[in-house]
Amino acid sequence: MEFSKVYFLGIGGIGMSALARYFLHEGKLVAGYDRTPSRLTAELEAEGASVHYDDDIRAVPEEFLDPHDTIVVYTPAVPQEHSELRYFREHGFTVEKRSQMLGHLAEGKYVMAVAGTHGKTTTSTLVAWLNRGVTGGGSAFLGGISKNFGGNLVLGSGNRLAVEADEFDRSFLRLFPDVAVITSADADHLDIYGTHEAVKEAFSQFVRQIRPGGALVIKQGVDLQLDNPSIRIYRYAYDTPCDFYARNIRLLEGGYYRFDLVTPGGAVDGCTLGIPGWVNIENAVAACAAVWCAAQADKGGFDADRLREALASFSGVKRRFEFYVNTPRQVYMDDYAHHPRELAATLASVRKMFPGRKVTALFQPHLFTRTRDFYAGFAEALSLADEAVLLPIYPAREEPIPGVVSEIIAERVTVPCRIVGRDRLADEVAAMATDVVVSFGAGNIDACCDALAEKLKAKS
Structure with missing residues (x-):
């Protein structure tokens, strides 16, 4: 061109x-x-x-x-x-x-693509950071703002290219990766796909597009048709024994974890991830698996010391498990989660990190169609908190759907729940008896983060 x-x-x-x-x-x-x-x-x-x-x-x-x-x-x-x-x-x-252009730019590169209905942004950013830490190079097109790189574009030496492979509008089918990670294949974007089966078939097609001799790293339990006979297939998990998993997991102060990484080539002991949350250990296992596969293809080493250093120095992604306040009296973090599974996983992580403390969830639903399809799941996930605050739906590209409003979630939440406008959110939350506060959503709730942090910091 x-x-x-x-x-x-x-x-x-x-x-x-x-x-x-x-x-x-x-x-x-x-x-x-x-x-x-x-x-x-x-x-x-x-x-x-x-x-x-x-x-x-x-x-x-x-x-x-x-x-x-x-x-x-x-x-x-x-x-x-x-x-x-x-x-x-x-x-x-x-x-x-955009996906066509990304496909053009990926030509001639060793493509490491991370797909999944959730978890892909943190995992692909980790792949990019581990490439830099282990090999000293690598480029990336990311779906979030990396704190380590200071942006969403990474330009580095070498042939490795880490990309976030987005399933929206089947965009990821423009990619032909050498290593692919699939973190999940839940029902989502049903306004595009229609059915969960159609979502899963798109992921299966993505697997078919992995280049001959390449590798798939897929989360244990994800059920897809895997019919690409020219690739190697590996399973990964948080702590369930399989090809790649974490063992001897120890919770440290502030919600951080130390663990041993198990790979087909042996264990890397004493790893510590630079961001908190058990769900991020799972993401780290997936990212390490992708880098391990790339090292096998390079017939190069998998330097354990460099890997430990890179994991420990990983700073995370803006709006992914991002802490604004973390004191014994008050915690506030923000997360991009906008699917019921994501909300549930993050709240489960928070419960493990801060056992016995009161959790307040703030959630802005994203899209009328997603709310229509998953309102019961959102209510179930939010009920894992001790109390919930809902904002009106963020429409993004959509027109309203009659009857699809935040109230259909709120009325099914089994813990105390209220609906407030975004302009009043910080003041409303400041007036509540809060301890651990988590805000969620893919819309513009992040515009409230600084005001929320200022008011909650004052309470601590």
Whole structure:
């Protein structure tokens, strides 16, 4: 593809912004549209991209209106009737989905792709960090802001490329990985897939696309049709004996864990992960398994000391089990969880980390369709807390669905539960008798984090 300019529709998305940063680094001219300003769009503008927030072809910089030297990349979250998208399609531009462009950039690389309906962002970021720690190189396109790398794009030496393989809109089927991790294949995005069986079939197709001689690392218990005879298949788990798992797990102060990592080549004793939570130990096992598979393919070593150092120095991902306050009197953390299984897993981790303490869950449902499909599951998960606070549904790309409101979750929660507006959340929570507070959601609840942290820190 020969082009000197890249225009992004949905430039502020976490995956899109990583691509935009890549092309800025490559010296291309970059511009784009997004619905609302954000921290990511502000950073892109500071790095040289031109960004506007009105769906209006007249707002597109003139130099991006020549189809001979401009390629257009869009996210599936942009509606098909978007006027700029229609204009580019009708005027001879090369228009590609984000996943298509990511597939182009992955060509010629040793691709380490992490897929799953949850857990993939932390796991893929860990893969990128372990690549850096163990081999000194590796690049990555990430689905979150890595605290270690300070962003969602990693440019490093060597041929390894870690990517988050997103199942939304079947985007991950544009990838042909050498090593693939599947963390989960739960029912999700049913507005796209229709049924859970269709979700599972897409994951099975993803497995078929692993390159001959490659490897699949799949969580123990995930039930998929695995019919790629040209690859090796490994299972991983938190502490259930299988190909890769953790043993001798010890809870340390502050919710951190020490463990021994068991691999087919032997155990790596005395590992400590730099972020808390048992669910992150499971993610770390998956990431270590992927790096182990890459080392086998390289016919290189799996340096235990470097691996321990990399695990211990991992700082995590913004909005994934992120602590704002952690004192004996008050804890506040924020998490991106937006599926019932994710909420339940995080709350189970919090219970293990802070036994006997009162847990308050704050949750902003994401999408009307997801709420419609999983409201009972959300209620069941939130009932694992001691009390819950719900925000109105964050619509993202969707129009309201009659009768689908946060109240259908709240009325099924079996612990005290209330609904508050986002603008009142910090004050409402500050007035409650809180101990351990966790906020959840993939919408804009994170805009409340600083205010919540300030008020809860004052209480500690």
